Amino acid sequence: MESNEDMSKSMPAMPLPSMGNTVTILSIDGGGIRGLIPGTILAYLESKLQELDGPDARLADYFDVIAGTSTGGLIATMLAAPNKQNRPLFSAKEINKFYVDNSPGIFPQKSGPFGKAATLIDSVKGPKYNGNYLHSIIQKLLGETTISETLTNLVVPTFDIKSLEPIIFTTIDGKRKPLKNALLSDVCISTSAAPTFLPGHYFQTKDSQGNIKEFNLIDGGLAANNPTLVAISHITQQIFMKNPDFTLTTPMDYGKFIVISLGTGNAKEEGNYNAKDSAKWGALEWLFNKGMTPLVNIFFHATSAIVDVNLSVFFQTLNSHENYLRIQTDSLIGDTASVDISTQKNLQDLIQIGKDLLKKSVAQVNAETGVYEPVDGKGTNEEALALFAKRLSDERKQRMANMNK
Numbered sequence: 001m002e003s004n005e006d007m008s009k010s011m012p013a014m015p016l017p018s019m020g021n022t023v024t025i026l027s028i029d030g031g032g033i034r035g036l037i038p039g040t041i042l043a044y045l046e047s048k049l050q051e052l053d054g055p056d057a058r059l060a061d062y063f064d065v066i067a068g069t070s071t072g073g074l075i076a077t078m079l080a081a082p083n084k085q086n087r088p089l090f091s092a093k094e095i096n097k098f099y100v101d102n103s104p105g106i107f108p109q110k111s112g113p114f115g116k117a118a119t120l121i122d123s124v125k126g127p128k129y130n131g132n133y134l135h136s137i138i139q140k141l142l143g144e145t146t147i148s149e150t151l152t153n154l155v156v157p158t159f160d161i162k163s164l165e166p167i168i169f170t171t172i173d174g175k176r177k178p179l180k181n182a183l184l185s186d187v188c189i190s191t192s193a194a195p196t197f198l199p200g201h202y203f204q205t206k207d208s209q210g211n212i213k214e215f216n217l218i219d220g221g222l223a224a225n226n227p228t229l230v231a232i233s234h235i236t237q238q239i240f241m242k243n244p245d246f247t248l249t250t251p252m253d254y255g256k257f258i259v260i261s262l263g264t265g266n267a268k269e270e271g272n273y274n275a276k277d278s279a280k281w282g283a284l285e286w287l288f289n290k291g292m293t294p295l296v297n298i299f300f301h302a303t304s305a306i307v308d309v310n311l312s313v314f315f316q317t318l319n320s321h322e323n324y325l326r327i328q329t330d331s332l333i334g335d336t337a338s339v340d341i342s343t344q345k346n347l348q349d350l351i352q353i354g355k356d357l358l359k360k361s362v363a364q365v366n367a368e369t370g371v372y373e374p375v376d377g378k379g380t381n382e383e384a385l386a387l388f389a390k391r392l393s394d395e396r397k398q399r400m401a402n403m404n405k
Contacts, residue, residue, distance in 0.1 A: 011053070011061045011087075014152060015399035018247045022323075022395055023235055024258045026063040026079075027228035029304050030070025030221040031264025032194070032339025033103050034332075036347060038262035039075060039095035040354025041327055044382065045260070046092035048389035053396075058088045060151045062392040067155035067231035069220040071264065071339075073191035074138075077184055080150040080171075081142060088151060089141065096351055103342040105133040128340070131198045135189055142185040148174035150184070155231045157220030158190045161200060166223030167215065170234055172243070180207045190217035196293055197340060226304035228261040228311060255320045258395070260388060261308070263328030265353065266301055267337040273298070292338065309367050325388060326364070327381050329357050330372050358382045 017023045028038050042059065049057045059079050060066065068076030078090035078098070090098065107129055147154060153171045160167050169187045173179045186203040193200050200218045224230045232254070238246045273294055278286075286295040308326055315324040335341040336349050362378035365371070378384060 011056050011058065012400065014061050014064070014396065015403045016245045017064050018245055019402045020395050020399040022256050022258050023246065024063045024065070024392060024395065025228070025231050025235070025260070026059065026066045026076075027226070027231055027259065027261040028066075028068040028072030028075050029227075029261075029263045029328075030068075030072050030191075030194075030219065030225045030300060032071055032197075033099065033107065033342055033347065034264035034336075034339060034350060035071035035075055036096055036099050036350040037264050037329070037354040037357065038072065038327075039092070039099060040351055041262055041358060041381070041385070042075070042079075042092040042095060044358055045385045045389060048386050049393060052389060052393040059092055060088045062396055063152055065153045065155055065231045065235060067227040067234075068191075069157050069223075069225050069227045070192050070194060072227065072262075073156040073220060074188050076154055076156065077142070077150075077188050080152050080154045081145055081184055082149060082151050086151070100344075100347050100351075102133075102137055103347060104344075105137075107340040107342040108133075109342060127199045128197045131189070131193070134192065134198065135185075138188050139185045142183070142188070145184045146174060147171055147182050147184050147187055148180070153234075155227060155234050156187050156191050157224045157227050157230055158187070158215075158217040159220060159222040160216055161218055162214075162216040166220075167217065168223075168230060168234070172234075172238065179205060179213070181205050186215075190215065191220040193217065194219040194221065194339070195296060196287055197296075221300040221303065224303060224307070225300040226261065226263070226307040228259060229307045232257065232259070232311075254314070255318055255323065257320075257323055258388070258391060259311070259315075259324045260385075261311070261324070261326045263304060263308075263326070265328070265332045265336070266305075266330040267297075268331045268333050297339075305365070305370060308365050309370070312365055313367055325362070325384055327357060327385075328363070328365075328372060329353065329360075358385075 046057065046059050049062060066076045066080050075095055078095055079088055079092065081089040083089050147169050148171060150171045156169045158167045158169065169179060169182055174182055182205050186201065190201040192198060195218055200216065202216050205213045235246060287293055311324060312326065315321050335346045336353060358381050360381060361374035362381055362384050363372040364375045366373050
């Protein structure tokens with residue numbers, strides 16, 4: 001992994017949105033090892049920013065908010081958490097290496113003729129994976145860093161199974177009780193705790209007055225597998241609260257939002273489930289079916305898709321469709337559609353899917369069919385990201401100029 005500790009110079013801190021013309025948002029869906037798909041896309045986007053502004057450019061230097069759920073929350077944290085030099089812990093190109101190196105430890109595969117049977121038995125008795133490796137590596141990477149210390153505003157959804165409500169961890173709220181002093185490691189472990197796959201996570205926060213807040217959390221995908229709308233709502237709330245950092249716009253002026261939303265892929269239609277088969281399923285089949293977990297997969301996909309449909313229509317209605325880019329594929333088949341098959345072949349296949357997706361035409365979800373369809377005149381995802389990189393660079397330069405006046 002390339003170390004930011006050896007950089008001879010650093011990019012100056014991103015000026016506040018109030019110094020510019022837009023609010024910039026990056027959002028990354030949940031999806032387990034399929035995080036390799038957005039990881040590939042993010043590496044390309046960062047490379048285009050580096051072509052414009054130099055090799056030290058990092059995504060956190062350009063986005064006012066980076067939102068992520070589950071595996072997306074882990075990626076968002078990699079991009080926004082500080083290292084000892086107060087620069088991002090990871091460059092975007094280092095994300096995929098982290099996944100390739102660590103996914104087999106996070107999701108160890110049982111081999112041999114009875115491997116699948118043993119996995120099924122283990123899954124009935126408890127979570128499919130104990131989470132020890134994931135917890136250890138996250139805690140080692142993040143140490144005592146709190147969510148209030150991120151380099152840009154972080155938004156990470158989780159779900160509290162005791163209070164039955166979503167808990168959204170943000171950098172801004174992390175500076176206030178009751179989320180004050182929440183460790184980034186606890187947030188990442190919580191948002192990644194997918195039911196049936198990994199154990200839920202309990203932790204406490206304590207503010208300077210000694211007030212204790214307890215959390216009993218599982219995967220943020222139960223609240224928002226696609227956290228784009230959560231991120232937009234978070235900014236809107238700050239505008240309503242008259243946060244001086246966001247004074248450039250009014251609460252409903254969404255034409256000033258620039259949004260890049262990255263999915264982790266969905267199964268190809270013919271590989272999905274059907275009503276005829278599911279009508280025969282009992283509780284076990286809904287949870288374990290041909291190596292998949294239908295109930296979890298369907299729920300996470302549904303929450304992602306409805307956000308994308310709503311935002312796509314929303315930005316078109318406001319005549320601001322140029323400000324919203326969603327990159328997603330609905331053509332995953334076989335092992336690539338899983339969230340936990342961590343063989344080296346599958347990991348490399350997912351990276352290749354990300355590379356292929358860059359070459360594909362910009363697509364937009366059809367609100368009636370839910371199918372992604374190419375958009376005429378928009379070019380490829382690569383070309384769209386290059387245009388967004390230029391807009392992000394120009395916005396940053398404008399803010400720097402305004403700040404120095």
